[in-house]
Amino acid sequence: MDIYLHFSDQATEAIAFYETVFKTEPAQIMTFGQMPHDEEHPVDENIKNLVMNSNLKINDTNVMISDSPEGMAPPIVVGNNVALVFNAKTADEASNIFQQLATNGTILLPLEKTFWADLYGMVKDQYGVNWHINLY
CATH class of the missing domain: 3.30.720.110 (Signal recognition particle alu RNA binding heterodimer, srp9/1)
Incomplete structure (x- = not known):
């Protein structure tokens, strides 16, 4: 089982923080700008550098982290920003x-x-x- 953390636009900052706190290897990160091009659903320039998905190992647990841009995911409310995978x-x-x-x-x-x-x-x-x- 894995853990998934969602952020409004602080995923990159949170990843760096958790890497430092837990002294982990650098996370594997994919941004929204790295998604395959889709003419019907173009990626807005404002979110291209936000984290679509990342994978950080803390001990033996996968901690996945992403930003959740408005319109692409449910709004972030403290309490719903953690998911089990x-x-x-x-x-x-x-x-x-x-x-x-x-x-x-x-x-x-x-x-x-x-x-x-x-x-x-x-x-x-x-x-x-x-x-x-x-x-x-």
Whole structure:
């Protein structure tokens, strides 16, 4: 299981802080400007340098960190900026877990293929816990 931290526009600053605090290797970082070009959904110049995804190892835990620009993600509210990440081993497992978490919950991003994963989706369960479901 991994942890995901979301920020409005402070991900780069937070990453540097956590690297220093926990004396980690430098995080692997991808910005919104590094996403594949999509004519139907161009990336706004104002967010190109924001962090789309990063991966920081703290002890043996993956701590993923990103910015959540307005219009591309739910608004950041202290308390919803932390998510648990489940890395499924099969598509069936990803679908089953996603659907169970969505029961009486809210689908934030449907489980579907992305350019970085075979399946990826975001769901808030009935208890208000945010989950990211991945299949790589």
